[in-house]
Amino acid sequence: MSASDLSRRPVVVVETAKALRDAVGAARRSGLKIGLTPTMGALHAGHQSLMHAARSECGFVVATIFVNPTQFGPHEDFHRYPRDLARDLAACEAAGVDLVFHPPVAAMYPADHATFVEVAGLSNLWEGKSRPGHFRGVATVVLKLLNLVTPDIAYFGQKDFQQQAIIRRMCRNLDLPVEIRVCPIVRDADGLALSSRNVYLSAEDRAAALALSRCLQVAAGMVGGGETDLALVRRAMRKELAASPRVEPDYATLVDPETLEEVDDCPLRLAAIVAARVGTTRLIDNLLIDRCPPCAQS
Amino acid sequence: MSASDLSRRPVVVVETAKALRDAVGAARRSGLKIGLTPTMGALHAGHQSLMHAARSECGFVVATIFVNPTQFGPHEDFHRYPRDLARDLAACEAAGVDLVFHPPVAAMYPADHATFVEVAGLSNLWEGKSRPGHFRGVATVVLKLLNLVTPDIAYFGQKDFQQQAIIRRMCRNLDLPVEIRVCPIVRDADGLALSSRNVYLSAEDRAAALALSRCLQVAAGMVGGGETDLALVRRAMRKELAASPRVEPDYATLVDPETLEEVDDCPLRLAAIVAARVGTTRLIDNLLIDRCPPCAQS
Numbered sequence: 001m002s003a004s005d006l007s008r009r010p011v012v013v014v015e016t017a018k019a020l021r022d023a024v025g026a027a028r029r030s031g032l033k034i035g036l037t038p039t040m041g042a043l044h045a046g047h048q049s050l051m052h053a054a055r056s057e058c059g060f061v062v063a064t065i066f067v068n069p070t071q072f073g074p075h076e077d078f079h080r081y082p083r084d085l086a087r088d089l090a091a092c093e094a095a096g097v098d099l100v101f102h103p104p105v106a107a108m109y110p111a112d113h114a115t116f117v118e119v120a121g122l123s124n125l126w127e128g129k130s131r132p133g134h135f136r137g138v139a140t141v142v143l144k145l146l147n148l149v150t151p152d153i154a155y156f157g158q159k160d161f162q163q164q165a166i167i168r169r170m171c172r173n174l175d176l177p178v179e180i181r182v183c184p185i186v187r188d189a190d191g192l193a194l195s196s197r198n199v200y201l202s203a204e205d206r207a208a209a210l211a212l213s214r215c216l217q218v219a220a221g222m223v224g225g226g227e228t229d230l231a232l233v234r235r236a237m238r239k240e241l242a243a244s245p246r247v248e249p250d251y252a253t254l255v256d257p258e259t260l261e262e263v264d265d266c267p268l269r270l271a272a273i274v275a276a277r278v279g280t281t282r283l284i285d286n287l288l289i290d291r292c293p294p295c296a297q298s
Numbered sequence: 299m300s301a302s303d304l305s306r307r308p309v310v311v312v313e314t315a316k317a318l319r320d321a322v323g324a325a326r327r328s329g330l331k332i333g334l335t336p337t338m339g340a341l342h343a344g345h346q347s348l349m350h351a352a353r354s355e356c357g358f359v360v361a362t363i364f365v366n367p368t369q370f371g372p373h374e375d376f377h378r379y380p381r382d383l384a385r386d387l388a389a390c391e392a393a394g395v396d397l398v399f400h401p402p403v404a405a406m407y408p409a410d411h412a413t414f415v416e417v418a419g420l421s422n423l424w425e426g427k428s429r430p431g432h433f434r435g436v437a438t439v440v441l442k443l444l445n446l447v448t449p450d451i452a453y454f455g456q457k458d459f460q461q462q463a464i465i466r467r468m469c470r471n472l473d474l475p476v477e478i479r480v481c482p483i484v485r486d487a488d489g490l491a492l493s494s495r496n497v498y499l500s501a502e503d504r505a506a507a508l509a510l511s512r513c514l515q516v517a518a519g520m521v522g523g524g525e526t527d528l529a530l531v532r533r534a535m536r537k538e539l540a541a542s543p544r545v546e547p548d549y550a551t552l553v554d555p556e557t558l559e560e561v562d563d564c565p566l567r568l569a570a571i572v573a574a575r576v577g578t579t580r581l582i583d584n585l586l587i588d589r590c591p592p593c594a595q596s
Contacts, residue, residue: 114467121412144472170413173442174442
């Protein structure tokens with residue numbers, strides 16, 4: 001089946017767990033491998049790259065669209081988070097998704113909901129410091145979605161670096177029968193990582209926001225060029241951010257890609273991670289860096 | 299296949315997740331329904347009643363034997379908890395179990411284990427007050443075992459009343475694709491609820507321990523006889539316990555069977571729950587009481 005055939009296949013939308021399980025059950029009984037791309041909607045080419053990856057490996061691709069209240073703090077943007085279901089469904093259909101699960105909040109969190117999953121340690125670093133409870137909400141809703149869809153493979157973006165590390169750890173620690181794939185960041189031509197929150201940026205903010213990807217490139221250039229004094233690299237990253245007056249840095253550092261702990265001994269693979277507020281919008285970005293120059297990759 | 303045929307079927311023991319998944323996957327591909335009875339070993343007729351229930355509904359019955367360290371407090375009996383694998387395997391085989399999963403602690407909790415699930419509220423009442431962290435450990439290991447075995451139906455005893463309420467809530471809250479069955483308490487002829495910890499009781503302790511089931515019978519008698527003043531019933535329960543000098547009561551009360559909160563308005567169904575220390579051993583017991591006398595059941 002060609003890509004154009006796939007793009008013509010109409011996407012089916014279900015809102016209840018029963019309809020979801022029935023559809024997935026039928027696909028599984030037909031011998032199809034089930035792929036899942038969980039999203040909060042506000043879909044962009046980054047999300048669609050996950051759907052394309054799922055489409056290439058799985059006979060039946062499920063996307064979920066659910067703006068999960070438990071991962072937003074009380075003063076965060078849950079209510080103004082961009083929602084446009086018609087546009088999102090068109091994006092899913094164009095990317096070859098078979099089924100969209102779009103449940104109401106009250107069905108995901110009924111009155112007696114009291115169960116949360118937490119990945120200790122990993123959840124309290126970096127984003128967790130600025131967003132207490134965020135990763136508890138993320139881990140819980142992802143676990144629920146994995147249990148509802150029971151996919152063979154689930155796809156997450158590297159863009160949310162700490163999130164994917166936490167989800168991988170959770171799935172391994174809880175022995176979930178699912179494979180997790182992490183797909184590369186999709187960037188605009190100028191280097192800005194795609195994010196649903198980029199719509200909040202003014203034209204000036206957007207130009208200033210390029211400091212984030214530039215600071216990662218600075219780190220990659222130095223480490224790739226043989227620099228092993230990571231304190232020097234961190235200083236250069238922070239300097240790059242500081243050059244943009246509209247950018248208010250939170251962190252810019254180098255960490256172990258699994259433990260997310262800061263590294264100083266320059267291991268073979270490390271992750272450069274950055275977070276900053278640009279205007280009123282908090283942005284994050286990251287880059288995987290391999291120390292051996294010939295095999296460096298992003 | 300008759301019961302005697304079943305009892306002759308040799309039980310298979312596996313220690314790794316891979317061997318477990320392979321065996322369960324083969325059974326499922328043969329069209330068999332999968333039943334799970336999670337245990338900590340030290341098996342008695344109560345556990346075997348769960349296995350019999352699984353045998354009657356499922357084509358493939360898995361028992362797990364794993365003394366779970368994360369549900370024991372630092373001063374509890376993890377190290378002296380009774381362990382006798384040969385005896386337990388014979389008990390499984392006699393009850394018609396097909397497969398026993400008996401993993402080492404280091405495989406269930408590798409060095410990077412950091413993920414825990416918690417059912418808020420329910421976990422902090424009653425046993426949770428005396429055993430902080432206990433139900434977090436229980437919920438986490440049960441979730442792991444459910445993910446490892448992926449049963450259609452899992453069987454738990456009513457004996458651990460708060461545990462089964464928490465597990466049912468967790469499975470519902472996390473959308474786990476499993477049915478939970480709760481099986482009645484098995485008692486000795488004199489009324490003592492079977493428990494792996496009964497082996498700790500001296501002869502005098504054992505006689506004194508009958509105060510627990512007696513106090514539940516007192517409650518059932520009063521409520522069944524039409525008493526609606528639950529404060530009176532609670533007082534009578536405590537009085538029954540106090541009559542035994544070797545018994546050091548923790549709680550003896552009447553609760554809603556779902557929320558485990560104390561009730562005063564005498565709903566149609568309630569649970570009498572009791573916990574006490576007898577000698578050095580903490581014991582628990584419970585009884586479901588229906589207020590309408592003709593349909594009362596235990």
